[in-house]
Amino acid sequence: xxxxxxxxxxxxxxxxxxxxxxxxxxxxxxxxxxxxxxxxxxxxxxxxxxxxxxxxxxxxxxxxxxxxxxxxxxxxxxxxxxxxxxxxxxxxxxxxxxxxxxxxxxxxxxxxxxxxxxxxxxxxxxxxxxxxxxxxxxxxxxxxxxxxxxxxxxxxxxxxxxxxxxxxxxxxxxxxxxxxxxxx
Amino acid sequence: xxxxxxxxxxxxxxxxxxxxxxxxxxxxxxxxxxxxxxxxxxxxxxxxxxxxxxxxxxxxxxxxxxxxxxxxxxxxxxxxxxxxxxxxxxxxxxxxxxxxxxxxxxxxxxxxxxxxxxxxxxxxxxxxxxxxxxxxxxxxxxxxxxxxxxxxxxxxxxxxxxxxxxxxxxxxxxxxxxxxxxxxxxxxxxxxxxxxxxxxxxxxxxxx
Numbered sequence: 001x002x003x004x005x006x007x008x009x010x011x012x013x014x015x016x017x018x019x020x021x022x023x024x025x026x027x028x029x030x031x032x033x034x035x036x037x038x039x040x041x042x043x044x045x046x047x048x049x050x051x052x053x054x055x056x057x058x059x060x061x062x063x064x065x066x067x068x069x070x071x072x073x074x075x076x077x078x079x080x081x082x083x084x085x086x087x088x089x090x091x092x093x094x095x096x097x098x099x100x101x102x103x104x105x106x107x108x109x110x111x112x113x114x115x116x117x118x119x120x121x122x123x124x125x126x127x128x129x130x131x132x133x134x135x136x137x138x139x140x141x142x143x144x145x146x147x148x149x150x151x152x153x154x155x156x157x158x159x160x161x162x163x164x165x166x167x168x169x170x171x172x173x174x175x176x177x178x179x180x181x182x183x184x
Numbered sequence: 185x186x187x188x189x190x191x192x193x194x195x196x197x198x199x200x201x202x203x204x205x206x207x208x209x210x211x212x213x214x215x216x217x218x219x220x221x222x223x224x225x226x227x228x229x230x231x232x233x234x235x236x237x238x239x240x241x242x243x244x245x246x247x248x249x250x251x252x253x254x255x256x257x258x259x260x261x262x263x264x265x266x267x268x269x270x271x272x273x274x275x276x277x278x279x280x281x282x283x284x285x286x287x288x289x290x291x292x293x294x295x296x297x298x299x300x301x302x303x304x305x306x307x308x309x310x311x312x313x314x315x316x317x318x319x320x321x322x323x324x325x326x327x328x329x330x331x332x333x334x335x336x337x338x339x340x341x342x343x344x345x346x347x348x349x350x351x352x353x354x355x356x357x358x359x360x361x362x363x364x365x366x367x368x369x370x371x372x373x374x375x376x377x378x379x380x381x382x383x384x385x386x387x388x389x390x391x392x
Contacts, residue, residue, distance in 0.1 A: 050265050052391045068265045072258025076191070078198055087191060088262065 002028045002064040002131040004049065004163050009058035011044045018044055019182050020057065026163045028131070031154065031177040034167035040183030042167040043070070046136040049165060064131035064163070069138055073121040077110040081120055084109050088124050095127030096120075100149065114141035119149075126153060132163045139170040147172075185276050192280030202246065206288050209242035213296035224301045231300035232310050233358045235293055239314060240350050242289065243321040247346060248338045250281060250329035251383065255390045264391060274383035278319075278326050278376065286318035313357045313368060320353050320372030323379035330386035 003026065010020030018041030024032055034042050047053040048060060050068045075084040082105035085092035096102050099119045104112060109120065118141040125133055133154075139147055151173040154164050166172050196202050216234045217227055254260050263273050290311055297307040328346040332338040353375075356368035 047391075050261075052261060052264055066265050068261065070258055070261060072256065072261070074258035074262045076195065078195075087187065 002161060002163055003061070004063070004132055004165070005059075005061045006049070007059045009045075009048065009055045009060060011041050011048060011053070012056040013041070013044060017056070022058070022180065022182075024178060024180060026165070026178070028161040028163065029158045031158055031164040031166070031174045032180055033172060033174050033177045034165065034180045034182065035169070036182030042182060043136050045180070045182065046070070046134050046165070046167055049134050062132060065128075066132045066134060067125045067128040067130040069121055069125050069133075069135045071137070071140070073109075073117050073124075075109050075117075075120060075124070078108055080106045081109055081112065082106060085120065085124060085127065089127035089129075091127055092123070095123040098126050098153070099123040100145075115143055115146060118142055119146060122150065122153070126157075131161065133157060133165070135164065135166045135168075137168055138166060139168055139172065185272060188273065188276035189280045189283070192277050193284050196246070196280065196284040201249070202284050202288060205242040205245040205285065206292050208245060209238045209289060210292055210296060212238035212241060213299055217299065227300045228302060228306065231297065231302040232306055232313075234300060235296055235302075235310050236313070236317075236354055236357045238296070239289055239293075239318070240321065240347065240354060243285065243318075243325050243350075244328075244343055244346055246281070246285065247325040247329040247342045248332060250277060250326050251387060251390075252329065252333035252338065255333050255387065260387050261391065264388075270384035270387050271380045274326065274330070274380040274387065277383070278323055278379055281326055282319055282322040285322060286314070289318065290314050313365065316365060316369045317353050317357045317372055320368075320375040321350065323372075323375040324350055324353075327379040327382040327386070330383040330390070333386070333390055 006022055006024040009022045011018045022045070026032060034045055036042055044053065048055050050066055051062065081101065082092050082096065085095060089095060093102070093105060096105050099122055101116065101119055101123060104116065109117065112120065122138065138150055142150065154174060157164055166174060213234060220226060263270065293311060293314060294307070297310070324346050328342045331345060332342045335341055352371045353368065356364050356371055
């Protein structure tokens with residue numbers, strides 16, 4: 001059963017405690033919205049959730065594969081978008097279609113706009129088919145349509161039994177999401 | 185693992201990236217006759233060593249681009265999230281780096297040998313040495329690239345880290361007889377066996 005649990009997690013960067021006593025328990029279909037001022041450790045929390053960083057204290061348990069969206073899109077900039085995505089996911093064209101990028105599948109990534117690159121990175125998440133989505137500032141560079149699309153994708157993912165954790169300054173529609181407020 | 189090797193190989197040659205080290209290698213070989221004079225006997229005697237030194241310097245050039253772009257671009261993050269062993273990623277990078285670099289270097293060596301007036305026997309000896317030694321050079325370059333990734337002035341530091349460690353390869357590569365070749369092979373094997381783990385540890389540290 002898909003699950004993501006944090007028990008009394010603390011994180012330290014450069015010898016400084018960023019946050020501590022963070023608890024979170026998510027089951028299939030659940031979501032969490034991580035908020036907090038700059039520098040309070042939102043991205044650090046996402047990397048801890050993804051297993052890239054070890055927490056200074058506490059325990060993280062993940063039950064299910066993880067898809068992580070960060071500032072870096074991890075797609076080769078010189079390749080056509082479709083081929084760049086094909087390195088990570090099995091059905092790049094379907095994922096591009098879902099993100100409204102079907103028309104630029106053959107355009108090299110470096111020719112695309114910031115918003116289109118962000119959509120391409122989201123296509124990587126969408127096409128990964130993993131149950132746990134960790135999205136760090138997914139709305140950066142997205143237009144109003146893109147934000148609405150993101151809301152729909154998140155709703156569809158949760159309806160299919162997925163878990164989503166979103167760290168964002170912008171308004172992301174996540175009905176019934178747990179609120180994780182850092183630096184409070 | 186194969187898609188990984190193919191990706192790194194394609195990236196290495198994209199935009200002529202690996203042409204520069206090869207051109208640099210040839211340039212060093214061309215400059216030597218100018219510096220020591222056109223004495224064919226002298227050039228023939230020192231030519232093997234010149235080629236090895238030039239190969240070492242050429243192997244250093246791509247080092248800082250082997251790992252750093254993938255760490256910055258989030259590619260290593262994505263491998264780690266997918267639980268792909270980073271040592272496997274490093275091994276694939278090593279294979280791709282050697283495939284992209286060594287055959288071209290060995291071809292360029294034929295040209296350099298003509299410029300340095302090497303005999304056919306010396307050329308064969310140098311080529312055999314490069315065949316055995318370039319995997320070690322590639323391994324050193326990769327591990328160095330991973331260790332200096334993200335540092336300011338990474339290129340200069342890479343040189344300071346890598347060149348002293350390459351001294352055994354240089355000594356055995358230019359040594360006489362079958363014993364030297366065996367030791368060259370052994371050194372190369374040791375570096376190839378160790379580099380993926382050093383690289384993986386450096387990449388994991390880079391995830392921080």
